Every structure is written in C-alpha cells, then in structure tokens.
Amino acid sequence: MHAIAPPPPISNELVLTESRTMRAQTIGRTDALDKVKALAMLPDSLHVTTEMAAAYYEVDTQAIHSLVRRNRDELEQNGMHTLQGAELRAFKVETGGQGDHLFNGVRTLRLFTRRALLNVGQLLTESQVARRVREHLLNVEQAVRPQAEPRQLPQAKRLPPKTFRQAYFSDVPEGRFFRHLYSHGYLLDQRNQRKDEFGNLTKDGFRHGHPKAGKGDRFFQLPEVMYVDANGRLRGRAVVRPDRIQDLVEQLISEGLRHNPSITRGPSRLALTASESTEVVDGYRITMRRGA
Template sequence: MRLEIRMSDLTVPEARDKRNSLASRTDVLDKVGVLATLPGDMHTTTEMVASFYGVDVELVRYHVKANREELDTDGYRVLTRSVFESEFGSLSNLDPRARTIALFPRRAVLRVGMLLRDSSVARRVRDYLLDSEQRIQSMNVEPLTGLEYALRLVDAEKRVLEAQARAEMGEKFKRAIEGGDGLTLREFHKKYFSAITETAFMEHLYSKGYLINQIGKGAVRTEGPKAGTRRDGTQHRHPTYKGKRFFYLHGGGIHGGKRREGTRVRPGHWELELRDQLAAEGLAANENTAGLFVIEGGNSKGLA
C-alpha cells in the first residue's frame, strides 16, 4: 500500500518509468495554460518553461541538472548562442550575457511539470495525467456474445469511415488555409474584422503588443512635400516577441537596393488562433468567417 501511494507521486526518483510512460501526453500542457514558444512552435527556453509553471528560473535549472538523463531522452539540448541565433534569429528578451541557450521540446516541458513540486500548474499537469490513466485502468472488460461482437465491429467500422470523411474535410480545410504565404494584415482585417476600420484594427494590434508601433519615429525627410517630417521607423509593423506566435516577416524582394519585408499572418492553425484571440479581446469579428480563401499572387480566391 505504501509503495502504491508513493508511486502515484510522479516527482519521486522511483517514478521515472511512470514518467517515461506518460511523456508523450503533451496535449495536457494545453489544458493547463498557454505555453510560449520560439518561432516554429516546437521549442521553449528555460525562461519560458519557468514562466509557464510560475516558478523561478533557477528551480527549473536545478531539476534539469538533477534529471538531465531523462530530459535528454525527451530532446532537451543546449546550443551555443551563435548556433541558436542562426536557427531562431536574435531575440530581444534573451540575456545578452548568455553564451548558451537551453531548448526544451514539449516532451521536456511536460517532464519538468512531472518533477516540479512547488508549482500549482505542475500539480494540475500531474493530476490530468494520473486521472486519465486511472480512468483507463478502471474500465471493466465485459465478455461479448458473437452477435454483440459483430455489431460492435460494424459500429467501429462506421466510426472509422466517418472519421476518414472528417479527416478529408479537415485536410481540405488545412490545404486551403495553408495554400499561400499567409495573409497580409489588410487581408486578415478584411476577412475577419471588416466590421471595424483598418485603423482601429491596427491600433488594437499595437496596444496589445502584437506589432511594433514606430509611426513617425524614423529618419527626417529632407526633400519632397513632406520634408521636415519623420518617416516611420525601420521596424514599424514588425511583430514583437509576443506577436511572433502569429506573425512573421515575409520577404518581398529587393527594391531600390534595400530588402523589403512585410508582416504577414502565419498560415495554418495560427490564423484561426489569432482570429479567436482577437475576438476574445473584444474586437468585433465578422458574423460569418467560416469561408476560407487561398492567396494566389496576392489575390484572394474563394474556396468552394
């Protein structure tokens, strides 16, 4: 009895096998909070993990050091700063003195949650993991007659066919929304939030910290009808660290000897997540935004 109780505690060293068996359940992370990630939505840093669990960075580092072998199996790795920046770019929130940066895939983030004791978020992670496992183990296996078995096979086949049909529709949905380089800010506004002005839409993105606002903060114009006024800053409308989850800089080629880049919405599920996030923040969304369109050469095209 004592051993059984102890093994239900995922934080103890003896529970390593249990942690290994649950390490693939990364879906639990989305049930307890919003995990900030690096560009690509695949990795986080030590600081991001600490913020997610609401603990000090040094506590995360302590558990990494004490359980490094386990975390290595989850894909945890440490990169030099130069390698990190070549892969992810230079991030403004990184400690400029840091020579190395640790990367945590979602499995490693989940394992940290199984190890942290003094975190309410980590406790919720462990509760979800253990509760779901107990529900599976408590299911009673009843003997079936031949007819019952045959009926269940027919029912199972029906569910498979229905699931395949839904998957085909989902794939069509995915291909449509991922069919280009993503929407421009104007296209996204027109598609989902045309009930408000484009100016109000952009002000919301600035005020909520998704995009950088450098209106009138650039170099002074020296000629032309606007001489004496300031241009917009070179990073105007670029995504902030927060905004990089939903936006990216799309290369527009070289013009006048300068590389042109425009901010676009990341294609795929990020587009829909952004729509829902902005609506939750109070922006008036269009009544019907279910229709998808593919961007072809900068023009929108309806999807039948």
C-alpha cells in the first residue's frame, strides 16, 4: 500500500490554454462568466455574437476571429455555430423580431453559447478578463478536488512514450518512434525552437511533447502532476492514456510500426487476446498480451 500525496495547487492559469483535457474538465462551469464580469446576451438569453464576445473579453473582434480559426473544432463542439439564410431568418423570428435591427444587412451570423464563450476565455491569452476567468475556474477546480486516500498503485498507469515504446515497439529505434508520433499528429514537435544562453536555437519549446489537438488527445494526456519552471510555466510531457494503451498499439501497427513479437502475430491480427504475462519496465508493471 502506498499513500498518494494530494496534488499541489494549480498556480498558473495558462494550464487551461495549453491543456485541452483541463479545458474539458472545467467547461461546464459557465457561471464563471457572471462571477468575473456582467455578461450581456442577445434577446434569446442564450447566445452572444462575435462583437459581444469581443466586448466581454475587452479585445477587438479580430482577436476572436483569429481564435476561431485556430480552434474551430473545439469551439463548435462547445456550441459555437453560424447562421445564414433560412436559419438566420428563423432566429430573428425566435427573438421576437428584436433581431431585425440588430442584424440588419447581416448575411451570416456567428453565435456563441455560454459554454462556447467560456471556451473562448479558456483559450484567449491577450485578455485580462479571460485570465480572470481562467483563474476563477482553477480556483474552483482546486476547491472541489477530493482529498487523495491511500490506495494501491495500479499495475499500469499513464505510460510515458519512452516506456510505452520499450514495452510494445522496442525494435523501432527511439528516434524513429518519436518522429512518427510527431509527423502523424500525436505529439507537438517543438524541438530547437527556443534560444539558449548563447542565442542558438537548441532548446525545446515550452509545449514540446504535449498532445496535439484531435488525434493526440485521443491517445495521450498531460500528467496529473506538473511542475512550474523558473519562468512560471507549467511543464510536463505527455503520457499514454491508461484506457487507450491497446488502441494506440493497434493504431501504430496499422501505420506500419514494427511491434514486439509478443504482442501479436502480425499487423493483420490487431486483436490482442489470449494469454497474458507481466513484466516490469522502468519501474512500471506492464501486462503483455500474447497472440493466440
């Protein structure tokens, strides 16, 4: 039995801009918008426009447009949508005709739900209001965290990519393995993007090795406990999601990586079934499934 220490307080609100996992964890707390600043909404009391979002966060509309271009999929998942044609006309009717003067001459109208507007605040770095929203979200998150209780460590938990490679793809050279993760959309590649003390680009970027949005988020996540570096930034490299280890093995096999013989008979057999054995790799207890 091992006692697990409670996680340290989250001290940097930028963790929300960098971690989609943390954004998803706090996106339901839309009351943060009203806690930080009075929010004006359209007559339907459900939406705001791009201009209203910009006014709330005290930035120009171009900042909102740029944010939407970079994060369209995530924002749409959280309720952002665009109306035009019949949908726009119907929306004007739903607002009791009050929308006629608001949207006069408008052919397309982008709307943000409260959830989507909160998502903007999670991502927008050039707004002091957004920073206060993120701080509020993290303060609430810290307050509701359950106290950790002593428990037995699980056999396999959040493998770092290096350990994952050793367990399942040890025949693949480490350099090639990581190049594959970078080039196939799993992890961010920020090698040699920061200058060292001599002005040479030899240091990794602050988000090097973090999961990429979309494909990377499906298989990787940031560690539960991160640390703050000398510049006040949260640091930590991605780990494999514990419930996606098998899925990631199968995905990488389908992409042509040579798997360990003990995993499966060949790339055409992706179901990892039959007998199991347990090995310890770099201090992690790994369950190895052998093909039938």
